[in-house]
Amino acid sequence: MNEFPGYGAAHEETMRMFSRTLDEDHRRRYAAIEALKIGFGGIAYVARVLGMSRRTLYTGIRELEQLREDDPDHPQRPSGDAKRVRRPGGGRPPITERKPQLESTLHEVLDAHSAGSPTDERVRWTDLKPLQLAHRLLERGFEISRNTAAALLDRAGFRRRALRKELITGVVDPTARDEQFRHIAALRRLARQRGIPVFSIDTKKKEVLGTLSRPGQCYTTAPQTVFDHDFRHLADGVLVPHGVYDVLANVGFITLGTSRETSAFVCDAIALAWTVLFRAMYPNATELLLLCDCGGANAARSLRFKEDLIELATRLGVRLRIAHYPPYTSKWNPIEHRLFSQVERAWSGVMLDCPQTALRTVEQTRTQTGLSVTARILDATYEIGRTCSDTFRDVKDRFIRHDCVNGQWNYLVDPNGFAC
Template identity: 40%
Template sequence: MITKTPPEVLSPSDLAYMSTLNERDRRRFLATKAADFKAQGFSYRKVSKRMGTSTHTLQNGRQELLTGDGPGEGRIRRAGAGRKSVLPQHPEWTQAVVQIIEPHTAGLPQDENVVWISLSVTQIMGELFAMGYDISRYFVRQILDSLGLRERSFYKDLPMKEVKNRDEQFQRISSIREEAEAVGLPIISIDTKKKEMIGNFKRDGKALCNGPLKSLDHDFSTFSDGQIVPHGIYDVTRNEGYMTLGISHDTSKFVCDNIARVWREHLKEQYPNARTLVILCDGGGSNSSSHRIVKQDFMDLANKLGIRLLMVHYPPYCSKFNPIEHRLFSQITRSWSGAPLMSLQNAADRAAMTTTKKGLKVHVHINSKTYDIKRPIVESYQKRLARQVIFAPELGQWNYLVKPAN
């Protein structure tokens, strides 16, 4: 071993320096030292024996120094070099692991190639020990890896159900966005984020602090100081977000009021020649593609703003594809993580600080109005609908144009 090298070969300072080097640099350092001793008449074999390393290592180090060739960028040894795995010498280990995990294997009925096991690595090690195999955690993980089994988390990706014309609607959304961008129309993505409780409630994430942070041990709404209804509007083209923090209900009237304010205070100035606003949204809740009250409120909004609203709904169970979800809401979640939302203003201030490397900017407004959840449909609804709303010939339930009455 290097630590047993006589001081006349490698001094204590040499050993200290070598302890800071990786394998490649140690190899080259030893080759440099060996060259000095070889010049004094010592053979590589004698020098390597005195150094406690192999002749092969010294020769490799010398060759790398002379030619400038190395194991490759970012590597400390050539591919395939180093100690060989012992697993091929013990196929019975793999057989034992397969025997242990087989009764504990589950899978997806939709895909026979996807399986998972209900045993932990520690439990597998215990079963192996009971069978007479004393195998380390490292080798058990290697065996599992060779079987294609690695630790993974389930992630939400599968739609709740198959939706007819789902793919066709995604193609239409893509076409609408391309056409709108080509002529400079504003495209906004809207949605309402999960409601948040105001008060000293635990939140995911961490915060820089000089002491332990404590919150209430139960998240009961009866102990909150109110709730926040976070509604977002995301300008897809300009990468700019507009968050409205409400305190009442998430209704279509609430949504339309937020759009009207953002249009008048921000978007109208950014798109002075626009006569049509493209709105991307999901198909449920306050953005429902089927509820009459939603269309009634959007007809009122078109009348109020004096522009056309091109409504484009994502298919059911596909709201996560709405740009606002991953472009704005994910960043707001990050800004709100780590510490409780102690007040509405505190939540607004932290949301306003949201930014990204791509230049996301967020404007925040507090909407203190109260919104009723049971409002009647006006008697003239059907006449207004026929006059103001033009449904697309295909997939009209998800694509329609709302015009001003005048």
């Protein structure tokens, strides 16, 4: 009897495509049907075409024979459950079952190399890495791999974790804090309804310029060399990046200052962003909503900042509604995670040798959600230690009106003044 010559190439490709659409048990029974249909030489041929072992085909044939004993109207899967592909209990048993003494030995090793928090009984940590744990267990007669040791650590509750910056460093009235967050949300909803631009503003951490290393990596055609130390005297200058982020339009503006972060610099950066980018986007705007932190150069308690805001409102010809995030909650300012995080990613691994390099890089910041960034260099000198004018305390209430809700954090600046 001659061996089966085989189907054509097109038919064999169809067999393979159909086989790939089936579950594991259906696939081997389909292969068994094809082999039985062919007869002599069918098992070898189908195993070669579908890339199966002969053992798998023999298993499929036995399962077909078992089908004849089932109810013809309700045939069973080999697993015995219509929702399961394999039988329960299959697979390799855990190593702790194959080596019964491993569990107790593991606890002994971890107890000797673990410590606990004195304030929280749930927190424990160990100085053992997976490879070190495998060596400790090998000393006690249990040979396991590094991956198995990592699984044992995970099973014991030890996982690789980073420290989480969530604890507030200062004391804030939780009632006032929650009330301020609700108030900011209400201001944003009202601004959207009235068509008022909503800008999140902040100053990013300062960046040193020069042949200095930066964290991260980037694609280059050749390696770049920098100094082996990051001493400050090796720097050629400093950048003070200030951002204005349009919360609704997902558009950002970065001002790269070359001097210092002062309230005058913050206001000049806002004015530059408005003149270069946002005035054309909002030609009919008469009021702006600015969301900012509670400290720094734009601190809520700073009289210098408030005096500069009056001058800024006069320069722009619009009213400025200011809403400060409560102290120690600056990470909730939208600009932090929507703009600054993307700018930092664009600067990753890039040597900022001059302001122009930083400018070109930051303007390439893009995201799949549509973020676009415009940048300018503000090469002006700002002096620190400046105080507000002697008459400002007497006239500030004519131009600044505090809200009834958390007035220390919410106020309106009108360049034309309020009627008494």
